[in-house]
Amino acid sequence: MAISQQELAERKADNRRRGWQIFAIWLVLTVITDYLVWFVWGPHMPPGTMTTTAAAQQFDFKFLTAMVVPVLFMVWVYGGYVLVNFRAKPGDRGDGIVLTGNRKIQGIWYVASTVMVLFLAGFGTFELIANNGIGTGGGPSPIWTPSAKSPLVIQVIAQQWRFTYRWPQFGGMETTSLDLPTNTTVKFDVTSLDVIHDFWAYQLGVKADANPGVNNVAYTTTTSQVGRFTVRCDELCGIWHGAMYNYGHVVTRSAFYNWAHQMQVQNAGVTKLLPPFSLTYTPSYSGAGGGYYPSYDPNGSTQTY
Amino acid sequence: MAVEMTPVSGVKSPSGSRADGLKFVKPWFTGNFFTALIGGAIGYAFGHWLGNAIASGYTVTINSGYNDVATYLSLLFGIVGWFVGLGALNYPIQKLLGLEPLEPAKSEKRTFWEHWTYSTDHKVVGVQYLFGMLLYFLVAGLLALGIRTELLSPTYHIWAPETYIEIVGEHGTMMMMMMTSVVMGPFGNFLIPLMIGSKKMAFPRLEAVSFWFTVPSFLILLSALWQGGFQSGWTGYAPLSIQGGPGQSDYDVAFMLMAFSMILASINMTATIINYRAPGMRWSRMPILAWGLITTAFTMLLSVPVLIDGLYVMGLDRAVRTAMLYAGHGGSSFLWENLFWFFGHPEVYLLALPGFALTTELLPVFARKPIFAYKTSAAGMIGVATLSFFVWQHHLFMSGMNPDMRPLFMLTTELISIPTGFLYLVAMGTLWKGKIRLEVPMLFLLAVFWNFLWGGVTGVYNSDVPVDALVHGSFFVMAHFHFTIMGQLMFAVFAGVYYYVPLLFGVKMNDKLGKISFWIIFISFNSTFLPLFMIGLLGQPRRVFEYAVRLQHLNQWVTVSAYVLGFGILLYVINLVWSLAVTRTPSEPNPWESQGLEWQVGYPVPKDNFEKIPVVLRSPYYYGYENPGPIADLDPSAERVAVVSGGDE
Amino acid sequence: MASNLQEQPPAIDEEQYYHDAQLGALWTSSRTLIPAVAALFGGIYFAYFYLRSLNSNGMWDPHRITASPIIGAAIMILGLAGMAVQVLANRRLRRGFTLDFIVGSFVNALILLIATGLQIWMLTRLPFPPGYSGYSGVYIAFAPVEALVIFLSGYWIFTLAMRAVRSQGFFRADGGVGVSGHMMAENFRANLDGFTAFFVFFALLNVFSWYLFFILA
């Protein structure tokens, strides 16, 4: 333990020198990598820019990655440096220096990590609100909603193992395919008839659980990009979960209205037979519920099995 | 609960007490694995008969074609039979009769057979746990290879979809159950008394029972495989789990048994660490592993009961058709999600903490330096444990449940990164100007930090709601928690096993094979799981057997890496078994030149660990000190004891 | 922990040391049992409040039917009575009246056995089928746990009473197990103390449960 003042001063100077070395390497690598992340990889990051929410997610992903790069390099550069410089030489069975703490370093660490974390939480909250829930399921009555007056409403009905879509603005018809018009704000009312599913329209940047008996609302706004998008179930829902996917298309407005009206006409016969449009559906007790619960009328008087 | 509260030590049979009515008794018999199996089988058959007698006439049974009541009762009575067969019920029955059970004798040298019996020797239990958990791990690992094989092709399937889901669920559940005990079980039981200078554990019977719960738990979970499995994965979301067949009941009961095991082990661990420390083993000198395990134990005590509730609610909805998880009759599928994650998130940290504790414990030995910022390290663990109770809804960001609370859960989740970061600070400080010895355990330790870095930073992605909108439920999340659990905890365990084999068994593992297996495991682990981040970002959800054709190459890469990883782990295990059973190269008494108290007793660890109660003189991390002096006085004199108990230094 | 070691000249008196440790362990474990059991019931209370506040489809408790309030109240009161008896019995024990303690503890055990029986009996005559409402489900979840914990508490105090019976002769010269300075007596008292702490907690928790399931409903 007993080391002289002089040794101590030397050690300090050495620490400082090494510290700067590490810092320099770190800085160079971080700057280069962050540049690459932001400008080279950035524009190609998932999930693309087909909608406003997808673009926002892409931006947030990029932003977080740029924030994470310095952290990664801090550990890597430090670790690499330490392993190269402080490895025991073969045959050296000695010990390292005695160092049980360093107030300054510890203090910087605490403050820096706290600041960074608080900033990230604030940033995430801002992005969530500014993007009206950023395409996520916001429950039955989201408080962060887009300003568009009358969004296109599409009800996503999940069941084992398919998605169907109901269109209250088109006579309550139900379709198995999904087309969206460009430059339109869309409101998805997501619900399920049986177990929990999740409606994930990857390129649209929309993800919302489909819960039985719950309406889960997600918003997005399409841009002028047209093309195909994937819809996948993103919550394990049983045996065929893996096969629960299909595709939709963003098409021009006129194409969309053509399609929708054609669908409306084509489906008219079926639409009549459907139960009236509602935000959630309770499967009849002997129906999709599988007759699980004994058939007594839950609102009537008590009956036994 | 009440069953085990009475201590066994301190009770010497005073001569002549018999006459006064006191009766000291030995266990009536000591059971073993085989008698337990017989007992379990009898109980199972009885329960099955009973269930059929009760419920076979119910309309629901007739309609559905199988009898949930019988399933649950057979498992329940099977467990009772199991413990009867083990002889675990001797003690509570003796207590019921007012007898004074004696502490079962320990043997001088552990025998092979002893490990098959219901032993209350903490060293035997530690070894039982070690091999038990290893078995769990290997079986679950094999299942993982089954999953990866299916994913070689997006369109060609080797498993039927129900088989695929079954394998996924088994793999996940088995791993998540096993990991909770993989440090506390083997290392906690074997080492904690040695580390804190105690001759015993507080409640040796609790410790034995906690192990013997894990065995039927494993068997029952495994048995789900030929009962149709469970489709709901390890998260068991309702109402999917309510639809499931008998395999789902197996999931339910097996997880519940593991939960009991965790609670019992935690009670024992806290009582031991708090009360059985040798004189001079102050909190400020306590090995960091003990800090890690006591925090873990407290976390378990508060979170695991909620898991029991959840499983129980599910069991009731399944067996007697209550409707707590079904909205149509006044329940909610959100209830399960809440109960499950209220346990589930603390769980992920009670996997991580022991891993970190073990890593931090061993790091100074190979850096040849004291732990940097020891207090920060303990505080970090306590901080993580505390915060982990306030973040559970970050698993439910997309669920539509409490959407307005998401900023709050985003904040708490990200706050956890602060105390988690402490552990990096500690490690980085510890390595500074050390004399780093790159022996096999150290390689694994360094890999822990590499791996967890990926897991930690991607945790920040997950906790950020806007980005979670992209990654939730995808392979990205899957890669995240494999980096945190497998990459951190399992690597720490690999290090720990390698490091402690000389103490446990008196032999050394083969270094060359160790190094080879390390590099294979490390590289193939990263090459398996790093691409999975990409696969997830490109849109592949978890738990699917079909995926986009454009992702096939990445998936094939991952599968091949996974095979290599499996091979690497096999190599490690072969090294272990080979060293134990065949080569048995004797090890020096303290091959790593550790200063830890656990290494001072030599091999074989004496029956009572220490001849006399040692007096601890200093922290176990005085590396680099000129004259550190011994860590403890193993044969303390009266003056020494007086000085220590004086309390100031 | 390491207190009063100075008085023992031959280094450490190991028997004493581990005896003290064991007393501490009894304290710790009984006190950690309390939050663990609180968490166990806490999960059920959570289910109660959660489903009650969601009231899915108006089905939390559409007709305000509860399980039998009379038996419910009886169970709660039995718990409190058992607590009172036990506290009195413990006080007698400290004064050296072992027999009073034994009688009191057996009475408590009996009370708890009756409460267990009532709880189970009540389950067999519920005024609703299990899937009837949110309330019915949560109550059916609560009742067996309640019965089990009551039963195990009864078991615990029964083992202590039996120990006191067996050791009566042994400690008579010392003034009884409640007074004796013998290690086994100390150990006994530590165990009893753990039980009492747990049991008082549990009896009070019962009042809360009763309030939830029968008053607030």
Ligand code: HEM
């Ligand atoms: C910096 C620390 C960490 C943060 C911020 C974090 C955050 C998260 C978040 C937000 C999720 C949910 C993602 C989603 O489903 O969308 C998640 C999932 C998960 N995390 Fe972490 N995590 C961290 C560390 C850990 C650790 C240490 C472990 C285990 C040892 C772990 C294991 C898991 C597991 C198992 C899941 C997935 C559960 C499932 O859905 O099946 N995480 N993490």
Ligand SMILES: [Cu+2]
């Ligand atoms: Cu699905």
Ligand SMILES: [Cu+2]
């Ligand atoms: Cu979590």
